[in-house]
Amino acid sequence: MKFKLTHTAAAVACAAALGFGSLANANTAAPTSATLIAKGSSGTMTPFLVDAQGRTLYTLSKENKAACDEACMKHWEPVVSESRPLGRDILPGLLKAEKNEQGVSQVSYGGLPLYRFDGDKQPGDMNGQGFADVGVMVSVLGTADKPEVAGEKVEATPELMAAGAKVFSSTCAACHGAEGQGAFGTKLEGFDRLANAPALLSTIIHGLNSMPALGGQFNDEQVAAVATYVRNSWGNKFGGVSAEQAKAAR
Numbered sequence: 001m002k003f004k005l006t007h008t009a010a011a012v013a014c015a016a017a018l019g020f021g022s023l024a025n026a027n028t029a030a031p032t033s034a035t036l037i038a039k040g041s042s043g044t045m046t047p048f049l050v051d052a053q054g055r056t057l058y059t060l061s062k063e064n065k066a067a068c069d070e071a072c073m074k075h076w077e078p079v080v081s082e083s084r085p086l087g088r089d090i091l092p093g094l095l096k097a098e099k100n101e102q103g104v105s106q107v108s109y110g111g112l113p114l115y116r117f118d119g120d121k122q123p124g125d126m127n128g129q130g131f132a133d134v135g136v137m138v139s140v141l142g143t144a145d146k147p148e149v150a151g152e153k154v155e156a157t158p159e160l161m162a163a164g165a166k167v168f169s170s171t172c173a174a175c176h177g178a179e180g181q182g183a184f185g186t187k188l189e190g191f192d193r194l195a196n197a198p199a200l201l202s203t204i205i206h207g208l209n210s211m212p213a214l215g216g217q218f219n220d221e222q223v224a225a226v227a228t229y230v231r232n233s234w235g236n237k238f239g240g241v242s243a244e245q246a247k248a249a250r
């Protein structure tokens, strides 16, 4: 997956890490660490918020949060800061840390409380986007944004669909149902999150919680084919995925 922390943000992240290190060495009474919120970017996407490690930050959609039960909330870790959060390449005035309902001092940006998603394992992962209909990435403008999928449109050709159907019926159908109706695995019929091709590819290749990582079993062509198949079956119409995109997601 293509992802870049802007140079300055990366430099700040490093500087912050070094700074805390030298404080510890000097054995000073370390102040409670301030949380750094920075700007991340990827392809044509509107720049969005990341933490000092480059991990994507989200807010939870107000309308849909009510439907996020206890099990769903376990995936979301509030970003906390005991002192005033630091911002880099973003509007620092929009940052605040305030006690939330659970009594922890949670960072918000433009009034949007920030969270990390437990399905994101490394910088550039955006698996929380649309998760359970509540996860929304936050643009540096202080609005909740949908990522646009970068790159050229790939066509869901009959050949890709046929190759994908093979992989699906031999491997995915056992958990997701022959018609994507869902079983042990998520219902894939009418599943909006399939619009996010990088997240889908990451799920197939690296797994997600109890979904096994299948990247080792399939080559890039097969991964692209099955991703295309699920994105364009059972009423889904999200277009194709290329082997190059699958390769980039490994």
Ligand code: HEC
Pocket: 131, 167, 168, 171, 172, 173, 174, 175, 176, 184, 185, 186, 188, 193, 199, 200, 203, 204, 208, 209, 210, 211, 212, 214, 226, 227, 230
């Ligand atoms: C062993 C069972 C199993 C197999 C095989 C399996 N999945 Fe899954 N899958 C799951 C489970 C369980 C989840 C729910 C993971 C979670 O959200 O915690 C899931 C989630 C997903 C999701 C939703 C991820 C999201 O964004 O929330 C997609 C898409 C998906 N699987 C696609 C596939 C495809 C395509 C295949 C075949 C290449 C496949 N799965 C094979 C069990 C499986």
